[in-house]
Amino acid sequence: MELSVSAERELVLSALFSEIGAARVMRLEDELDPQLAFASDVARRWGAGPGSLCSMLTALVSYRLAMRGEEWWRCFRDFFLEHQCPPDPRGAAAAVGEFLRSCKGGVVARGVKLRRLERALSAGPVLRRLVESPSDVILGDHRGLLSSLAASLGQRPEDKTIVFSLKMAYYACRGTSCPGVMLPADVPIPVDVRVSCVSYSSGLVDVPLDVDPVRAIMSHPGIARHAWSTISRASGIPPLHIDTVIWAVGWAPRELEVDEARAAIHRSLEPSLGTRLAAAVARELTVRACGSARAPRSRVEDVDE
Structure with a gap:
């Protein structure tokens, strides 16, 4: 093509x-970005490290959503204001799995997403460092973080959900321990x-x-x-x-x-x-149509992975 x-x-x-x-x-x-507000809320509730970890793991399974992204991350915030975001990778993955089961936005390919969370745990060392020092890992060792996550999932560091997971971890950190700093270029x-x-x-x-x-x-x-x-x-x-x-x-x-x-x-x-x-x-940004005037669109928010 x-x-x-x-x-x-x-x-x-x-x-x-x-x-x-x-x-x-x-x-x-x-x-304007509700994702920043919602991830920051969770980080303020449980701490920058656990908040960054739960935001990152959730981002890794944020594809083929059955609702808008704004609604999905509101669902994430609401769940984790009521349920603990644990400070260890396995506990956090289990909590995100419960969130997946509870929010209707994650209904599509839910079993695949749960298995994806389990596979991400092979990046345990860098995820533990993320909890201990989120700003150092997100802003200083982002390449190591992306490489470890990508390897655990059999993907490339530049793939969509991999880099998006860094952004959501950063958003949690932005609201707590690394305000005012931009992501690496x-x-x-x-x-x-x-x-x-x-x-x-x-x-x-x-x-x-x-x-x-x-x-x-x-x-x-x-x-x-x-x-x-x-x-x-x-x-x-x-x-x-x-x-x-x-x-x-x-x-x-x-x-x-x-x-x-x-x-x-x-x-x-x-x-x-x-x-x-x-x-x-x-x-x-709108010199031509990309959706309703050109081609049918899926009701599912995302279609890859």
């Missing part, structure tokens, strides 16, 4: 994110449904006309991953923080027509970015 990156759109988006800047993206995360963006949609709707990645662009890009994630890394280097915003902007608004071009998507994105971002920048983001 022929996928290609538009050099012109890469330059436009690089300039846009350069203008937004890292400080505004950090503020947007604090104001060498960790790629997780190419999920929303990133795939915006990669197409922004004009950044071109796909054949007769296929669902989201499925096409998710099947060839390296194309989008490389393009967003280029934008990251040009703008000075690490890919996992660019991901926050995309995740906050990426549902709109997937579910709405272009004009409606632009209006929804503008409304969402205006309080954090101001009228002019919010309008620019809305315009540049």
Whole structure:
């Protein structure tokens, strides 16, 4: 399947994110990303180490969800405010397994996800260090953490759920023991449904006309991953923080027509970015439809793994 990156759109988006800047993206995360709020709540309840561990393990099984991601992480927060997040990997994996059984969002492939949690325990040494010193592991030994997790699951360190697990561990730590620090710039963006949609709707990645662009890009994630890394280097915003902007608004071009998507994105971002920048983001991320006007979409939030 022929996928290609538009050099012109890469330059436009690089300039846009350069203008937004890292400080505004950090503020947007604090104001708009419920994942940060929910992971931070759990970390404040049980401590930065256990909170980071439970957030990371949950992220490893956060695919093919039967609800929106926002609802899933709210379910996570609600469960772990009532149930302990243990400070040891095996206990934490068991607790996340109970969460999987209790939240309807995890019903799809639940048995596979439970086995995945068990396999992740072979990364026990680095997970124990995560509990003991979350900021040192997340910000200082992230490569070792990603490599160990990937090896335990038979994946690559750049795969979507692997890098997303680092982001969610960071979000738990961000609300407790490592506030105000950005993630490393060498960790790629997780190419999920929303990133795939915006990669197409922004004009950044071109796909054949007769296929669902989201499925096409998710099947060839390296194309989008490389393009967003280029934008990251040009703008000075690490890919996992660019991901926050995309995740906050990426549902709109997937579910709405272009004009409606632009209006929804503008409304969402205006309080954090101001009228002019919010309008620019809305315009540049929605040059074409990626969902309702182009191809049927699954009711399941994610479709890979």
